[in-house]
Amino acid sequence: MKAIKLITALALTATLFSCEKTVVIDSRQANEAIVIEGQVTNQPGMQYVKVSRSTGFYQTGSTERVTDAVVSVTDDLGNTVSFVHNPTDKIETRGYYFDNSNFVGQPGRTYRLSVQVGGEVYEAADKMASVTNIDSLSYRINEDELDDPKDTGKFYEILAFMKEPQETDDYYLFKFYRNDSITYYFENSDIYYASDEGIGENIDGIPSPVFFAVGDKAKFEVYSLSRNAYLFYNDLSTLINSDGGMISPPPANPRSNLSNGALGLFRASAVNFATITIEE
Numbered sequence: 001m002k003a004i005k006l007i008t009a010l011a012l013t014a015t016l017f018s019c020e021k022t023v024v025i026d027s028r029q030a031n032e033a034i035v036i037e038g039q040v041t042n043q044p045g046m047q048y049v050k051v052s053r054s055t056g057f058y059q060t061g062s063t064e065r066v067t068d069a070v071v072s073v074t075d076d077l078g079n080t081v082s083f084v085h086n087p088t089d090k091i092e093t094r095g096y097y098f099d100n101s102n103f104v105g106q107p108g109r110t111y112r113l114s115v116q117v118g119g120e121v122y123e124a125a126d127k128m129a130s131v132t133n134i135d136s137l138s139y140r141i142n143e144d145e146l147d148d149p150k151d152t153g154k155f156y157e158i159l160a161f162m163k164e165p166q167e168t169d170d171y172y173l174f175k176f177y178r179n180d181s182i183t184y185y186f187e188n189s190d191i192y193y194a195s196d197e198g199i200g201e202n203i204d205g206i207p208s209p210v211f212f213a214v215g216d217k218a219k220f221e222v223y224s225l226s227r228n229a230y231l232f233y234n235d236l237s238t239l240i241n242s243d244g245g246m247i248s249p250p251p252a253n254p255r256s257n258l259s260n261g262a263l264g265l266f267r268a269s270a271v272n273f274a275t276i277t278i279e280e
Contacts, residue, residue, distance in 0.1 A: 032053045032054050033053070033054045033261055033262060033263050034051065034052075034053060034054075034066070034115075034117055034120070034122055034260075034261075034262045034263070035051070035052045035053065035054050035063060035262065035263045035264045036049065036050070036051055036113075036115055036122060036124070036258055036262050036263070036264040036265075036266060037049070037050040037264050037265065037266075038050065038113055038124075038264075038265075038266040038267070039266070039267050039268070039269060040073060040103075040105040040111045040126075040128065040267075040268045040269075041104070041105055041128075041223070041268075041269050041270065041271045042104055042105050042106060042107060042128065042270045042271060043104060043271050044102055044104050046271065047073075047083075047098065047099050047103055047104075047105075048083075048096055048097065048098055049071050049073075049083055049096070049097045049113065049115065049266075050065075050095055050096050050097070051065070051066040051069045051071070051095055051097065051115055051117065052064060052065050052066055052095050053066060054263060065094045065095025066095055066117055067085055067086070067094060067095060068085075068117075069085070069097065069115050069116060069117045070114075070115070070116040071083040071085075071097040071113075071114070071115050071116075072113075072114050073099070073103075073111050073112065073113055073114075074111070074112045074114070075105075075106075075109050075110065075111055075112075076109055076110040076111075076112075077109070081099050081101055081103045082099070082100075083097035083098055083099050083100075084097060084098060084099075084100055085097050086098075087100060105128050105268055105270075106128065107128050107129060107130040107131070107224070107270045108127075108128065108130070109127070109128055109268075110125055110126070110127040110128075110268070111125065111126060111127075111128065111268045112124070112125040113125070113266040115262075120260060121259075121260065122258055122259055122260045122262040123258070123259045123260070124256075124257045124258045124259065124265075124266035125257065125266075126226050126228065126229065126257060126266055126267050126268040127226055127268060128224065128268035128269065128270055129170065129171075129224040129225070129226060129269075129270065130224060130270055131172075131222055131223065131224035131269070131270040131271060131272050132162050132163060132164060132165060132170070132172075132222065132272070133162060133163070133272055134160060134161070134162050134220065134222060134272050134273070134274040135161045135162050135163060136160075136161050136274070137158060137159065137160055137161070137218065137220055137274050137275070137276040138158075138159045138161070138205075138276070139156045139157065139158050139159065139212065139218070139276065139278055140156065140157060140159065141155055141156055142155055142156070142157045142211060145157070145211050149211070150211070151211070151213075153213040153214070154210075154211040154212055154213045154216075155211050155213075156211055156212045156213065156214075156216075156278050157207050157208050157211055157212070158176060158207070158208040158212060158218045158220065158276065159205035159206065159207055159208075160174070160203070160205070160206040160220045160222075160274070161202075161203065161204055161205060161206075162202075162203045162222065163201060163202060163203070164196050164199050164200065164201055164202070164203055165196075166196075166201055168196075169195075169196065169227075170195070170196040170224070171193070171194070171195050171196070171224070171225035171226065171227060171229065171230035172192075172193065172194045172195075172196075172222055172223065172224065172225060173192070173193050173222070173223040173224075173225055173229075173233070173269065174192035174193070174194070174206055174220070174221070174222055174223075175192075175220070175221045175223070176208040176209065176210070176218065176219070176220055176221075177218065177219040177220075177221070178210065178212055178216055178217075178218060179216055179217050180217070180219070192206065192209075193225070193230065193233040193234070193237075195230055206220075208220075212278050213278065214278050214279065214280050215277070215278060216277070216278045217275060217276075217277050217278075218275065218276050218277070218278065219273060219274070219275045220273060220274050220275075221271055221272070221273045222271070222272050222273070223269040223270070223271050224269050224270045224271075225267065225269060226267065226268070228255070228257045229257075229265060229267040229269075231254075231255050232254045232255055232256065232257075232265045233254075235253075235254035235255050236254045239253075239254065
């Protein structure tokens with residue numbers, strides 16, 4: 001399990017837009033930049049692109065959402081899908097763009113994102129890899145949490161089990177949900193990511209980052225990642241976990257697959273999921 005890494009205080013890559021905060025880390029103290037978060041999956045209703053502007057390095061407050069971008073995704077067969085801004089007109093999805101055609105991606109296809117803001121065009125491409133199946137979920141009482149629970153009654157942890165195909169180079173993103181809300185351990189988002197190097201054929205019991213109570217419904221999702229997306233998460237983890245000491249490398253924005261100086265990540269991910277309800 002050492003090959004599966006946990007990012008704490010994740011920024012820039014949100015899939016549950018109603019819960020997560022965005023923190024733009026601009027170590028070069030440059031002028032404001034366009035920040036793009038986007039994903040295409042093989043599941044309906046999960047496609048989105050978020051567009052915002054970064055704040056300066058010393059500025060505080062939330063980032064400015066961009067509401068007048070022109071957003072589209074084109075596959076390697078030439079099929080183009082347009083994304084529209086905030087069709088439900090919710091405050092929490094301001095700056096988010098969704099497809100209105102029930103579009104889903106396919107493993108093996110490459111997807112190219114185009115975002116036009118104020119005459120500037122930002123592009124990225126990512127190939128959707130296949131994703132492994134989830135064998136099962138289980139749960140158990142965490143004895144340490146039972147003795148001193150952070151939340152009364154919540155001391156069950158979820159464990160996820162799956163096989164890892166050894167014949168291919170694979171990269172993964174893992175997420176846990178409690179009653180349809182993404183789970184948190186600290187104030188900000190926690191997320192697992194991994195390469196298959198060092199994992200072995202069996203992934204035996206990825207633990208949830210938070211605990212559950214009897215009656216809670218748990219959901220586990222596994223996403224495929226391209227190598228470029230994996231490197232983004234790895235850079236982000238390095239940046240967040242740097243202690244700033246003399247031997248630490250100078251801070252830098254995570255490597256991005258976006259053009260024209262934009263920050264963030266566009267990824268194409270196949271997704272599998274499983275659910276379980278906690279019973280006594």
